[in-house]
Amino acid sequence: MHQASLDDYLYFVTLVESGSFTKAAAELGMPKSKLSRHIAQLEQQLGSQLLVRSTRRQALTEAGQVLYRLCKPHTEELSKVEEELGALISQPKGKLNLLLPLEFFNQVMSALLAEFAVLYPQISIFCHQYSGAMPQTDLKYDLIFALHEDELPASDWVARTLLSFPQSIYASGDYDASHLSAPEDLQNEMAILAAANQPWLFRGRDTTQSVPVHGRIVLASPEMQLGAAMRNLGLAKLPDYVVQLAGEKQSLQRISLSKQPVAQQLTVMYQSRSIPAKTRAFLDYFQSKIGCLS
Template sequence: MERLINMASFAEVVDAGSFSAAADRLGCSRAALSKRIRALEQDFGVTLLHRTTRRQSLTEAGEALHAHCRRVLDEMNQAEARMHELSASPRGTLRISAPHSWGNRVLGPLLAEFLLRHPEVRVELNLTDQLADLAGSAVDVAIRMTNTPAPGLVARHLADLRYAVCAAPAYLARHGTPASPADLASHRCLIYAGEVIQNPWHITDAAGVEHEVQVRGPAAANSTEVMRAMAVGGVGLIALSRYLVEAELASGALVEVLTDCRMPVRQLHLVTLPDRLLPAKTRAFIDFMRESRAGLL
């Protein structure tokens, strides 16, 4: 770092034409500048400036070093300008990782609004149910459904995702409507089988009593899209996050049951690396997602 300062000082002396003028530009004493140039000459073992009481001139080594110093300083100035540009307004490529189901169902419309608000940002979205390695990949921000965020990352809580137990009207007409959590044990249930099989179902009734119900049914799948389609087709009951079935509940394709009961919520987090100075594009997305909480469910 000291050598870089000395090189910058040398370039300033050459460009200003004198030690006095360079000292005024840099806000330091002429003696301090002379000390830096002497240190630089000692580092490289060459004389950089011929100095007399009336004038100064570059040696051959000084001319060569000045050309290198100027290129380095120009690149540093360009980098500084670029950093100011990136920190001043959202721009550049924002790489996002998000779960398949939530990304397909919820994130698309939100990203459309975000990109219209920030036209100089380009989004690269990777939908995956695998946890993205933020430190080892180019991902800027990840959306994760977890009640225990990984240590070493900054997790910003966005929303609590609540579950709905529901079925098609045709299924309820054939098999009846469960009146209590215990009734689920005798119904045909569709089971989510991701990394962890969602069985038993944990449901708290209106009195606050938690029930652990071992369910069974005709199908298990690791795709919420498939499970929802089978439920709409009348195959059985499902327990899915409400955002996955909101449209079907609104249209009547599915009917919610056990409405006075509740299942454990899953927390939605926005996760970044613990960098104190996030780029403007990332800060803008974080702020946007926080503003959009109502649309995350």
């Protein structure tokens, strides 16, 4: 037996208020025969005749009157729910939780966030930051911006790569790099590490070369790695923009090797392809301003 659905009750209320099957079917955007079938199934499920139909008019039976009286308040509440959800989806507003890498174009990002806040006064922005390896995806975040070289871990989240940042090997101007020509030459050098026991990756023609490096200093902060390299504490693998923004190109040397380090990728992650208006607004805004980061 057909089980009455919420739609069946909504169709019934629409039919009563429109006054005819023809008008109700047009309002619901369905064939008249389909609407008639839904009403017949509802009557069968309830075991009561709801309407008395003649060639000129239709009238509610006593059971139909009771059902309409009981259903009407609920359909009104459902309409309110649809309106509120529609407004939430179509109008950017609410709390926006972002997760960004620490020391990632901080001045530029600060300006972008401030401008976005002016453009969308109904959105409250909560910007969190992390250093080092990307943290686990957390449902409290609307958008997670990840800087990475390897493939991101498998996840249910949607991931979209936005930018690629070239990287180089840097050393103090006093560092003797005359004997360094290939990535494997770095194995015997003192390195400034972003994470312990993490090899450096270099881009080949068709493959990626992994080079084990060692060092006694581990610094998650790119700016701190830069400072350590300037003080001749070892070699540092850094995105070129970090050196350029710091204005320290004069006191550093870029080590030229047969292969370049794998570029750093900026990927944005979000929970679903269907995202709220607040999240879509920021993502679209950020992509429109992405030239500020390159």
